[in-house]
Amino acid sequence: MITAGVDVGAKFAKVVILKDGQVVARAKTLVGFDVLKSASDVFEKALKEAGLSRGDVQRVVATGMGRNTVLHNQPINADEVVSEVVADAAGANQVVPTVKTVIDVGAEEGRGIKVEVGKVKDFVINERCAAGAGTFVEAMARALEVKVEDMGPLSLKSANTIPMNAQCCVFAESEVVSLIHSKISKEDIAKAIHDAIAGRISSMVLRMGVEKDVVLIGGCALNPGFLPPLEKELHTNIIVPEYPEYVSALGAAVIAAKPAR
Amino acid sequence: MKMAQAEVKTQEYWRWPEYRRTVTEKDWRNASILTAGVDIGSVGSKATVMVDGELYAFAVMRTGGVSEDTAIKVTSWALEGTGLEAGKLHYVVGTGYGRVNVPFAKKTITEIACHARGAHYIYGPTVRTVLDIGGQDCKAIRCDEKGKVLSFLMNDKCAAGTGRGLEVFSDLISVPISELGKVSLSVDQEPPPVSNTCVIFAKAESLALLRQGWPKEKVAAAYHAAMADRIVDLLTRVGIEKDFVITGGVAKNTGIVQRLERILKIKPLEPKMDPILAGALGAGLFAKALYEKEQGLR
């Protein structure tokens, strides 16, 4: 059976195509103002990579905040939509069958999900004033005049701890600027930023409690500076699967492969 | 308002132009007191060179990662081509977020005091309320006929009313930051403001509107309206009294200015010179006073 999962996120749209449980294609693209177009393009890209056409795909399930734009809507014409929470759980369970806790940190949103064999037991999502780590790192990178992708590696160069309140991006940024003015090294500041986000995410996840195995997914899982402080905060080691940013789309594809509910 | 277009370097949308200018034909060589005010803001840095308390030359550029370097760069750029060297300046005062990092400044004074005094210089002694919309904060200042601060307030969290907010936004809708205000006014009727007063959320909300197919102009209008609302809150808290003036880079954003005018029903005074210089001008004037004090001239 061939199915596809489409994750129309805040920043990126991702597609995963599954053939009998095996991933045959992955593709992602930035989401522009025209969400449908961005999603359709990346869907095409994935089909091409798999050497398939839309007709070959039996079921398509969409997730992510833009999921409804592709539901029953050509050319993707998704058969069903599921929330990010459900997709994350299914996807994480696919890549790490022993998973009990999923942490998904994306551009705009952070999520913690308690999972039991792929089913959601409990979940938390960051509330207002705790904007996603992605956006946060971007804003801080600009203040530091450092490339976003360099932030993580930079933070790993520092061993110092500077307490910082990451609740509010706007305020945190001026904390960063005053750190810059008071001659704190970029390495230390970068670390402080990652520590702060890790603290914020972990305190959110702690609301529902953490059970092993813990899996970290989402775009920010690609940021190496993020894992060490998070593991420290949660007092546990965390598994980062291959292609962490695709796990939600994978989950959607997995759900698509299940008999329609 | 005339602006030297020479030497302007424009970069990405959010990057506002950097520029320098010599404003008078006067020769500094005939002057008795040479001072400078260096305003290292969180986003922009400005240097004013003043001869006998009159603006002579200035430069405006972005604040870099190392504020010492920026301080030196912006000051020497202001002096460029004037034949005047930094060493010849009698007194330099640093102000702004990075004021402590102006190596050649003899004293630092806060941007609050400097903006009040600078506004007094730009707009004259009738100024009672100064609004400074800076890169990262927004200040509402009440001052007396001498330009002395009576009271002030700065924005707290949850205020999108800052220059940085506009940078983020201009990037988002890919409109040069200097055009934003104009664009935001090009709607036939005002849409409801974006509900969010937080830079991050306002951006997310604007993005959602764009994806719903709203035209850029309309989204810009909604964003500017929200900003204006926040700024008005701050002004009412400090208590607004005529004459009212706006300083800082955002004073050039007609989208904000006209909306403030509409809500407050008070027309801000027309600036006689670049209002982004207010802080640096105030610092330059304090520098003169401090030099005179040092020399026992007052």
Added chain:
Amino acid sequence: MTATTQVKEYPTEPLKCWEQAKNLRKNYYEDYLHAHEKGGLRWAGGAWSFSAIPAGLGEDVYCITGEPYGATVAFFKDFASKCHDATEAAGFPRTLCAYMRNYWGSILLDKYILTDGTVVDGYPVPNFIWQNHICCSHSKWYQLVKWLEKKKGKEVPMYSVDVSVGYPSDFSPEEDYKVNYIVEQLNDGINWLEKVTGRKYNDALLCDAVWNEMKATSVWAEVCALNQAVPAPLDEKTMYSLYVMGTLMKHRPECVAFYETLREEVKDRIKRGIAAVSTERFRVITDTQPPWGFLKIFREMEKYGAVSVGSLYTFGLIGMWQYQPDGTWTPKPLPPKKPQTRDEALQTIVRWTLHKPEWAHFYEPELKTKMMESIVKQWKVNAVLLHYNRGCEGLSLHIAENRYGLMQTGIPVFPFEGNMGDERDFDLAGTMARLNAFFESMGLKKLKE
């Protein structure tokens, strides 16, 4: 939009006493507004205050209680946001109790809002303030009302009663020294009332009012208990318009009469199997005040066939309950006889009030968790929605502990952040998205619309 499923539908019909409720509430606000024209007295204070006491001053004494007024303001978002701006402009932090800020804003703007949203010029100044100190803010709230009015040149005398003695167990008698601490304050308060109003105090009226309050709060509990029926005859959104009578005039005969009528109608609905929500198939309860400006979240729930059958808030703020030895939670019956003297009346009402569930759990999170657990069991509830309410320090107290406690017992919990009175703290889109995810994780799908 999403894949949908079919469920059986129950018959439903609007409440017959709905109009009566609407008018009661409308008249209440207007009676207060026009009290002086009829030579009557106006007083202001909290919904938790011992409102039966001022009743002894005569039958022409009208009050406006602060929390319901703050909620009414919140319901009309534009007016509310003007109120917030006014209080912030006056220098108050925006993190303070939202009802309080709405109320102050109304005074600062010198405008008064009616239940239909009509804004009247000139805030009606009370003759005196009669309050209870139940949380960090309750007396401070009115201390500032006094201060704000004074700045306008108006003297408003204030009396507030401290009740912070903890709460008594259902199975052992109240401690006398604690009860007497409050009774003595009430006694002093009566002398104070006579002084500031120049009126002679009438103990017979007091006894009636006390008895009314006890009846009203006991009958309301019975109404809530009836909602254990499946399908639920009442949904919480409707109950908001009913419990409110108890927050406005729990000591008045109209209130008792209304709750008795309501009780009979609800019994009848159960007999005829009338549902509040025809598609009921998933029962939830909430906690603390809702974000008043966004009651549409309840409509959103109904799209999934989910109905809120109540909350500890609506049940326990106005209803009086008690635990039975077998562990069931039941309406608290009236004592054998109506109080006949001032002292009896004060003793009785104090002992009664100290058991108020919403008050008791201010002291111990376990108690609140236990009561919610009982509701889940007895009202056949599938999940609990916890409103992390930034607007109310009192009712959000221990809410994280309650989430934790309920999770331990295996009850599904959906927490969401918001504010009962300040929309800036509530993220509608975000909350809807999370709610959606929650119902999906509960295996629910949207029903055909």
Added chain:
Amino acid sequence: MINEVFAQFRQWIDNRHEYAKAWKEKTGNRVVGYLCTYVPEEILYAADILPVRILGSHEPPTVTEPYIFAMYCHFCRDCLAQGLKGKFDYLDGIVEGQSCLHLRQTFNAWRLHIPIDYTYYIYVPHGVQTVRAIPYLTQELVKFKQSLEKWTGKNITNQDLDKGIHVMNRNRELMRKVSEYRKTNPPKLTGLEAMEMVLASQMVDKEEHSRLLEQLLQELPNRKLKRRGDIRLMIIGSEDDDRVFMKNVEDLGATFVIDEHCTGTRYFWDNIKEGQEDRLAALASRYVMRVPCPSKDWPEFTRLKHAVQLAQEYGAKGALIIQNKFCDPHGIEIPPLRDALAAVGVQTYPLEFDVTVPWGQFRTRVEAFLEQLTGLEELF
């Protein structure tokens, strides 16, 4: 010598946990933590218990999320975080004297989630302006005393109570005497030193602390404190142990000459009448009549009157109003406080403290406020 004394205070604060553990070791007695200054430490001293105040660490309290919703003040969460992290694992008990809802939550979370031998909540009345409060609190203290006797197995006699009352009175008396030296110009001690004196007193054995205070009092008169600038400031708020902030502000050329904090003068301002037959009634009246926390200060604003009086007696030119974010009782009083001080010519500036203090931003505000106070006169 003086500097050694202040150094000792600092040393005690920085090593408070080690101190308490060593004290237990040395005396074999119990240590009890308290959350609010409404806990009558006299009775604990009477029971040979060392009372220590629980304070935070100024790091984002990430571990408290499951137990306290983040709309409650950072102080109550920070305190709980210390407990959850095991920093106070040596405590035999924890006692709260009813003040605000925030700390009540800390108390309950501690009771429920942190292993501890003894917990007690004293229902200290809020109606401290009513005549009914003292007899009621007396009853509460009787119960508290009984509960301590049951726990420790020690019968607390009147002599014990007299000892406890005396230990506390003497310490408060001495700290008031030291405060007198903040009136001189320049003052004989900085605001930071004054804060560290009180914080230390809340963490160590009062008798040991009092001995140092006596040394201090002998030498303070001759102390020449060099201060850059002479702007006399007052600092007002709830709990505040932010020593870094104090230092930063005083480095800008100002000196805090007086405070109204429960980690400052509010803690030691009022004494207990000694030699009363009913000791507990005497205690009750002290805790009812003391400079109140705003949560208990209604319907009259007695604390405002007190703050104004302090500002005048100590010649403060301006005052910083510190608002611990989410503290309703203090937040509510900001405008009345502002007006009351303005009426006597003391300008104020409000600052909202959160778990971390963004000094970069606050620096500008504080400096500008100081410039406003001096008016930069000669430069216009």
